[in-house]
Amino acid sequence: MFTMPPGPEGYRIGYYDGCDAGYAYAASPFYEHSDATAPPTATEDYTFGWHSGFQKCVGSYQRIQRAVNALLGPP
Numbered sequence: 001m002f003t004m005p006p007g008p009e010g011y012r013i014g015y016y017d018g019c020d021a022g023y024a025y026a027a028s029p030f031y032e033h034s035d036a037t038a039p040p041t042a043t044e045d046y047t048f049g050w051h052s053g054f055q056k057c058v059g060s061y062q063r064i065q066r067a068v069n070a071l072l073g074p075p
Contacts, residue, residue, distance in 0.1 A: 005053075017039070018052065022057030028061050
């Protein structure tokens with residue numbers, strides 16, 4: 001992740017952790033696979049940030065996978 005989103009520190013840390021979890025859930029080869037779809041118990045800011053990061057990074061990786069499959073997949 002190149003930049004942290006604006007907001008309280010708890011949100012930013014949760015966003016970063018959620019993004020990592022999202023890439024792991026989406027089976028990125030750079031992360032150990034995980035079935036985690038919920039954050040650990042934490043503050044409200046952290047939890048909101050975790051969900052935001054998770055959704056953004058899962059979606060981002062899945063869009064990349066669809067594009068790669070469309071270009072390199074079977075005709």
